Amino acid sequence: MHQCSTYCFTLSHAPTDYSFFDIGSEKAYLKSTSLHFSKTSISRVLARKKSIKISCYFAGDYLKSLPADEIKSIKKYVSNGQIELLAGTYHHSFTCLLSKKLFQEEIENHLQLINELFEIRPKGFYNTISIFSDDLVPMLIKHKFLYSYAPALEWYMRGIDQISVNSIDPKLKLLILSPSIDSKTMARQFPGESEESIQLKSIQAQDLFKKGKEKHTYALPNVTGRDASNRDLNFYLGNSLQKQVFKTLNSISPRIEKHKNKILKQHFLQLSTPHIFSLLHEDKASKLQHYSIIMSMLSDLELKSE
């Protein structure tokens, strides 16, 4: 049985000890780290097994953080067809929930970077934690994407042997992902997983798209999303601390949209990542500390975007 494996490569952001007294200063918000592509087990398996094929979303800021030889290595697999590149947002963030204008900019910036580095225009779209709703369809069709991920559909269609369905507009197909081990169709993988767990009979999202049956048109009026660890939007945005941070980001977003300062925009987008929101889901002491730090950063952003 073939399995479609999708890998997501992003930066990890750890907050600095930013305090109330740092608001208005130039102190950095985050320390960003990344797991280099060459250090991952999937990179070693790709080198060893030429038959294995995977789909990858590389966030723009992740690609920018890599040295030239890493890009060269990815480029090799893109050229020989082992890696299918997926488009997404430049930063691995919740932009689509915050601002349509920023979301569009993020898609365009990511497409531009992919084109600059790999001279390719991806056909598939991979949103942060595979967020999808009908609202996104016009934007994705506008950018000529043929398919996008909608993992929440798997729950509704459990037991039905289908790998893709039409969205509300038949021009965009939805790919159903299942993070469960016994999935017959697709799974999202972790770049850091062990070599043994890598599915050697792997195919790509574009193959699924071609094979997919299109009997149904499926509407997703509500925003849904689920990450590779089966954590849904509620995990990231469900508690009162997360809601307050999200609400504050939302209130700042109109100003960020209009602002010409690219650094400010970058900070906003980095603070909108699932990783930041997951910090507010930790044990009580830790999440309260992170909350105070993140809210100080948002006050700084608010101040600087005036």
Added chain:
Amino acid sequence: MQVLMISPGMQHPQNSGVGAAAGNIANYLAEICQLKVIQSGEVSSIHSTKQRIFLEEAFSVETTIQDIVKTISNPIQVYNTTSLVEDSIVISEVQNQLASFTREVISEVSNHDFDVIYAHDWISFRAGIELKKKLNKPLVLHVHSLDVDRISTTHHSWVYEEELKGFETADAIIAVSNYTANRLVRHYRIKPEKIHVIHNGIDLPKTHQSKKNRFKSPLVVFAGRLAEQKGGSTFIQIAEEILKSMPNTRFVLAGEGELKADLIELVTQKQIGHRVHFAGHLPQSQLWELFSEADVFCLPSKSEPFGLATLEAAAMGLPVVISKQSGVAEVLPEAITPDNQDVASFYSAILELIKENNKAKSIGTKNKEAAALLTWSTAADKVAKTLKSVI
């Protein structure tokens, strides 16, 4: 005069008021009498860090012993007298710590000579009583806060009993305000002639980093332990009301405490978290910085024996809106003092100060002048006089 002072220890988030007061008084007392200090501290660092720190001070600590202040990290647990098994275990643990602390004090001071015992707040009262009985020396107790300030239950806890024993045994009691003196009479039935009121003091920093308001919007500051006594949740209610008419106003809570998580939850539930900052426990220099940036200081305490943070804010020229249940109001002629429950009066007073800059300045200046008269040196002179009076 040789004085043995049993101190609650270094300033710490759990004892910031009493820790600061006892430390400052000791500094000046050491200049006018022979002072030996025994205090709570970290046992492991007696011979290193602590000694080195204190050598730079005017007084030297005779010894540091078991760190009882940090052991009692959650004051609520100390006072909880419900019959739950877990609480009983906590209470008996704290009582064991107190017994052990008392034994160590007595053992440490047996070889020293002194004329009078001078003890601060309930943690050191039992040791003071035991020493008085054992050595027949006069005992003076300095009251920075009372059990009846810290808890609002109708029944008396074992800490109250500890305090009562101390007050009955002491030769003199120093209260930090008339407010506290009245509570000693009312709640402990202590004779007024035994009580000496000595207000706390303040030493303004020679230099401090002054900060302009970064937000271009009003800034209202609360400084105190995040505990029920200090009225943190009332402050949040006041903030919510003010934000309805002045949505850009910012609020800062400086301090730590057992209610921090609840207060953060409260502001997020009220959806005002983007305007309410939790700055944590601040070192003195940052507190001065915060006061210099703020427009109004607000502390709606349920019961505040004195309120050092209020005095410090006033000394920086900040207009202060504090509850009428605050001792510091006695020394600040222009303090605005609604009842601690009266959110509407707090709200309107703060709003008026924000809108009427001249009024705020005038109030701030008058309070600043009054605060300048209160120094730790003067407070220490009065303490020395009281100590002499019982020898």
